[in-house]
Amino acid sequence: MTRHVLEIDDLAADEIVRVLDLADDPVPPPLLAGRSVGLYFEKPSLRTRHSSEVAVVQLGGHPLTFRKEEIGGTAREPIGDVARVLSGYHAALGARVFDHRILEQMAGASDIPVLNLLSDSGHPCQSLADLLTMRQEWGSLQGRTLAWVGDFNNVARSLALGAARTGMALRIASPSGYGPSEADLDRLVAAGLDGPPAVSDRPHEAVRGADAVHTDVWASMGQEDEADARRRAFEGFQVDAAVMAEAPAHAVFMHCLPAHRGEEVEAAVVDGAQSRAFPQAHNRLHAFRGLLRFVLEEGR
Numbered sequence: 555m556t557r558h559v560l561e562i563d564d565l566a567a568d569e570i571v572r573v574l575d576l577a578d579d580p581v582p583p584p585l586l587a588g589r590s591v592g593l594y595f596e597k598p599s600l601r602t603r604h605s606s607e608v609a610v611v612q613l614g615g616h617p618l619t620f621r622k623e624e625i626g627g628t629a630r631e632p633i634g635d636v637a638r639v640l641s642g643y644h645a646a647l648g649a650r651v652f653d654h655r656i657l658e659q660m661a662g663a664s665d666i667p668v669l670n671l672l673s674d675s676g677h678p679c680q681s682l683a684d685l686l687t688m689r690q691e692w693g694s695l696q697g698r699t700l701a702w703v704g705d706f707n708n709v710a711r712s713l714a715l716g717a718a719r720t721g722m723a724l725r726i727a728s729p730s731g732y733g734p735s736e737a738d739l740d741r742l743v744a745a746g747l748d749g750p751p752a753v754s755d756r757p758h759e760a761v762r763g764a765d766a767v768h769t770d771v772w773a774s775m776g777q778e779d780e781a782d783a784r785r786r787a788f789e790g791f792q793v794d795a796a797v798m799a800e801a802p803a804h805a806v807f808m809h810c811l812p813a814h815r816g817e818e819v820e821a822a823v824v825d826g827a828q829s830r831a832f833p834q835a836h837n838r839l840h841a842f843r844g845l846l847r848f849v850l851e852e853g854r
Contacts, residue, residue: 557849558661558668560654562678562716563745569848570719574686577837577844585850586615592640593671594649596622596656597775601811601838602671602679606648609843615645628656634663641665645850649673652776667849669842674708674776680810681712682841685720687834688766691806696721701764701801703727703757703793704818705784706734709770709810714738718747725752727760729787757791761801768808769793769818785817794820798828806830 559565565573576582591610595603603619610617625636637660640647646667649657654675661668670678689695700717702710706728714734717724724747726734734742739750754760761767772788773781798807807823809831815821824831 556665556667557852558664559678559845559849560657560661560668560670560673561676562681562712563719563741564678565719567719567721567746570682570685570716573682573841573844573848574689575844576847577682577686577840578690579844582612582843582847584614585847586610586613586645588614589645590616590618590643591846592644592647593617593619594622594647594651594660595619595671596627596649596651597672599650599671601835602650605679605838605842606671608839609846612839612843613847618644632659634659636660637664637668646846669845669849672708676712676715677709677810678712678716679838679842679845680709681716682845683834683837684713684768684808684810685716686837686841686844687808687830688806690833690837691830692765697723698765699723699725699763701725701727701761701767702769703760703767703797704769704788704791705732705772705774706738707770707774710734710768711738713768714742714751715745718742718745721746723748723751725754725760725764727754727757727791729755729791732787757793757797758800761797761805764801764805766806766808767793767798767801770810771812771814772818788818792818792820793823795822798823808834811835 593606607617641664648669648671650671651673654673657670700722772784807829813824
């Protein structure tokens with residue numbers, strides 16, 4: 555069976571646990587010996603490109619990264635045709651795209667697994683790395699509380715779905731107009747969240763009792779023209795020492811990076827003792843290796 559993972563809730567709760575277990579395996583098998591994985595990038599990348607390429611190498615395979623301009627985007631030929639051709643070359647495909655519909659078209663035409671490396675809709679690989687980091691911190695995710703402060707963007711959406719799948723409680727603090735939609739809330743409940751999450755516009759309130767405090771940049775890649783307006787809208791939503799002081803002393807701070815110190819997070823927080831931002835970034839490698847191993851082994 556070909557298994558595509560376009561969002562974190564494409565995986566059941568026990569499957570997420572299995573991916574995390576595989577990610578923690580210190581001696582991965584040469585599952586991809588003599589095989590390759592195609593990695594398509596429409597957006598520039600640091601963590602995603604390096605983590606995905608190294609993960610393929612660690613599984614004994616060869617990563618082949620290609621950019622949108624190299625294939626002419628969708629102007630030269632439909633992306634479904636591209637995916638259908640590449641299905642004859644590779645063991646799996648990963649894609650980092652602006653428009654989630656590109657991933658859906660690739661998955662619809664592909665006979666091999668297609669993995670979402672980021673889209674405007676979600677970032678499941680980041681969610682898996684976040685869940686892995688928190689599980690390493692506590693040993694179990696069940697019953698823990700996660701607070702998200704800031705824009706309920708693609709990263710937040712996938713993280714929230716992952717939290718719902720794994721038995722975590724969820725609190726969200728966003729400015730008006732930047733929080734989860736009704737469709738987002740319905741999807742979280744469908745993913746296993748025990749009732750709607752606590753949603754407010756008060757960061758200090760959202761982090762009280764939270765085991766992990768997460769945030770992201772106020773203007774993501776592709777939103778540069780909104781940066782000034784977003785900076786005004788997000789005034790008061792910086793995760794600083796005062797916000798972290800509202801959380802328990804054991805709480806950890808997490809950020810998917812890059813971090814804009816002095817905007818969404820205070821430097822003393824992202825560089826401080828409670829921060830897990832860099833172990834979190836390193837876990838992007840292990841999480842993607844675990845996911846790739848899962849979809850390939852399941853398809854055997």
